[in-house]
Amino acid sequence: MALTQQDIDQEIAAERAAYGKRIADGAPVEHQPRRDYAPYRSSVLRHPKQPPVAIDVAQDPELVELFSPAFGERDITEIDNDLTRHHRGEPIGERITVSGRLLDRDGRPVRGQLVEIWQANSAGRYAHRREQHDAPLDPNFTGVGRTLTDDSGHYRFTTVQPGPYPWRNHVNAWRPAHIHFSVFGSAFTQRLVTQMYFPNDPLFPYDPILQSVTDDAARQRLIATYDHGLSVPEFSLGYHWDLVLDGPNATWIEEGR
Amino acid sequence: MTKIDTSRPESVLPTPSHTVGPFYGYALPFPGGGDIAPVGHPDTITVQGYVYDGEGNPLPDALVELWGPGPDGRVPTTDGSMRRDPSTGGHLGRNGVQFTGWGRIQTDADGHWYARTLRPGARGRSAPYLSVCVFARGLLVHLFTRIYLPGDRAALAADPLLAGLAEERRDTLIAQDGGDGTYRFDIRLQGEGETVFLEFR
Numbered sequence: 001m002a003l004t005q006q007d008i009d010q011e012i013a014a015e016r017a018a019y020g021k022r023i024a025d026g027a028p029v030e031h032q033p034r035r036d037y038a039p040y041r042s043s044v045l046r047h048p049k050q051p052p053v054a055i056d057v058a059q060d061p062e063l064v065e066l067f068s069p070a071f072g073e074r075d076i077t078e079i080d081n082d083l084t085r086h087h088r089g090e091p092i093g094e095r096i097t098v099s100g101r102l103l104d105r106d107g108r109p110v111r112g113q114l115v116e117i118w119q120a121n122s123a124g125r126y127a128h129r130r131e132q133h134d135a136p137l138d139p140n141f142t143g144v145g146r147t148l149t150d151d152s153g154h155y156r157f158t159t160v161q162p163g164p165y166p167w168r169n170h171v172n173a174w175r176p177a178h179i180h181f182s183v184f185g186s187a188f189t190q191r192l193v194t195q196m197y198f199p200n201d202p203l204f205p206y207d208p209i210l211q212s213v214t215d216d217a218a219r220q221r222l223i224a225t226y227d228h229g230l231s232v233p234e235f236s237l238g239y240h241w242d243l244v245l246d247g248p249n250a251t252w253i254e255e256g257r
Numbered sequence: 258m259t260k261i262d263t264s265r266p267e268s269v270l271p272t273p274s275h276t277v278g279p280f281y282g283y284a285l286p287f288p289g290g291g292d293i294a295p296v297g298h299p300d301t302i303t304v305q306g307y308v309y310d311g312e313g314n315p316l317p318d319a320l321v322e323l324w325g326p327g328p329d330g331r332v333p334t335t336d337g338s339m340r341r342d343p344s345t346g347g348h349l350g351r352n353g354v355q356f357t358g359w360g361r362i363q364t365d366a367d368g369h370w371y372a373r374t375l376r377p378g379a380r381g382r383s384a385p386y387l388s389v390c391v392f393a394r395g396l397l398v399h400l401f402t403r404i405y406l407p408g409d410r411a412a413l414a415a416d417p418l419l420a421g422l423a424e425e426r427r428d429t430l431i432a433q434d435g436g437d438g439t440y441r442f443d444i445r446l447q448g449e450g451e452t453v454f455l456e457f458r
């Protein structure tokens with residue numbers, strides 16, 4: 001029998017209730033989704049059943065995971081962070097500026113690190129060979145960008161507002177508009193791949209991927225803020241989105257760069 | 258909510274992870290992503306394997322990142338893994354001379370991946386290993402694991418992580434020697450022979 005939105009809604013509600021009960025019983029706030037989150041069907045066969053083995057990094061400051069790969073100016077080109085300039089013509093869609101800071105858990109900026117993004121075009125179509133959604137491709141938009149954070153941890157992209165798109169988790173499943181982010185910290189332990197959403201999207205409650213973050217406050221941290229100060233006159237609307245990297249880093253090691 | 262107030266530690270809370278999804282293929286992988294070793298380096302090893310799900314089916318859409326020290330145990334601080342051509346915007350890739358220690362490989366349609374890198378040296382109290390970060394559709398938070406190389410039994414026995422694991426779980430972290438500097442390392446996300454995954458605290 002085909003899985004309906006109502007089925008998924010019930011599962012999402014059950015997961016939320018279970019989290020509420022864990023909190024009421026004194027369990028810690030869950031900032032991260034659980035890998036085992038059945039409303040997102042692809043997770044069912046792809047999450048480990050065994051708990052992860054903990055490594056206390058304080059026991060060994062030499063762990064290679066406490067260091068990060070380096071990226072530099074030669075890994076990007078000047079216009080990589082302007083996705084509207086990667087083809088001859090202008091992409092279709094509402095131009096946006098997305099900017100924010102990359103921070104660690106101590107609130108310190110992560111400097112000179114790589115931020116990669118990818119997204120659907122304004123019609124909700126990825127320039128990807130396996131994408132089956134029949135919305136139009138835009139010959140002037142690939143939807144891939146890269147940049148390095150500056151000395152205050154800032155990144156900035158110019159792109160177009162991505163469209164929502166259907167997927168096959170269940171019947172009538174739609175992803176809210178989002179931009180995928182991949183970021184590196186000052187330690188490999190802080191590696192993060194995530195998605196940024198736009199404020200007030202009516203699809204939020206129906207999406208099992210966003211709802212996999214069952215903590216309300218944590219989920220809000222995935223949603224950018226409209227920032228009029230970032231809007232560029234006669235050009236684009238501005239969104240602000242800061243990222244805070246989880247995971248330990250080598251706080252006792254002098255930053256070499 | 259998404260402008261983080263760094264003046265109050267209690268408001269500096271982590272950004273949740275999300276799946277890499279199915280459509281990163283034209284964004285994250287890059288040519289030569291798994292050719293980490295400088296060309297012709299005598300300490301080059303090949304690591305290769307499959308990524309499997311809980312039913313033993315290979316994942317055609319997993320992304321594996323490798324990060325390791327050089328043969329002398331030193332952590333590379335060199336950029337240039339994904340060098341670009343400033344005029345065309347195309348990928349030049351690594352220059353074949355410098356060792357960045359980091360690579361990124363997408364599994365192919367058979368769920369297979371490979372990388373050529375330098376044999377990692379030992380650091381601290383650990384036996385030599387490559388750090389691995391696995392991403393995939395369906396995986397809401399990436400997974401860390403390690404590839405230890407077989408051979409030095411004493412070093413493996415003394416490794417703080419391996420020493421704390423039951424034997425059959427421990428073996429999931431040790432690559433199989435395929436001869437001629439090649440090693441096989443399969444990643445099982447779930448079920449029988451499930452790979453040991455790590456959490457850093």
Ligand SMILES: [Fe+3]
Pocket residue numbers: 120175178180278280
């Ligand atoms: Fe997407």
